[in-house]
Amino acid sequence: xTGFRCENIPLPYYECSKYEYxxxxxxxxFKRSISADEVEITILNGEIIKDYPQDSPFPSQLKLYFxxxxxxxxxxxxxxxxGACYVITAYEPDPNLWVSYFKxxx
Numbered sequence: 722x723t724g725f726r727c728e729n730i731p732l733p734y735y736e737c738s739k740y741e742y743x744x745x746x747x748x749x750x751f752k753r754s755i756s757a758d759e760v761e762i763t764i765l766n767g768e769i770i771k772d773y774p775q776d777s778p779f780p781s782q783l784k785l786y787f788x789x790x791x792x793x794x795x796x797x798x799x800x801x802x803x804g805a806c807y808v809i810t811a812y813e814p815d816p817n818l819w820v821s822y823f824k825x826x827x
Contacts, residue, residue, distance in 0.1 A: 738804030
């Protein structure tokens with residue numbers, strides 16, 4: 722099973738045995754009309770734009786993916802011992818706060 726590697730080289734595919742969503746992630750997804758499918762495709766195919774290796778209980782990453790030209794950011798961590806992916810938050814980045822194709826925050 723492939724786990725998250727905290728480095729700036731994105732892997733082409735992450736295997737998640739299951740997805741678990743924080744209450745915060747669910748609230749943000751509802752507020753922003755982001756579906757679970759959009760979150761999961763971002764996790765699987767998105768580019769890693771920021772690593773958070775010190776996050777606990779598992780290191781996390783900010784991933785970016787364009788779903789039908791809509792940019793989606795997802796912060797996700799993975800327990801590599803079980804393969805479970807934990808969605809911390811998901812949002813559409815504000816173009817007034819992000820530059821370089823939503824990869825760099827101002």
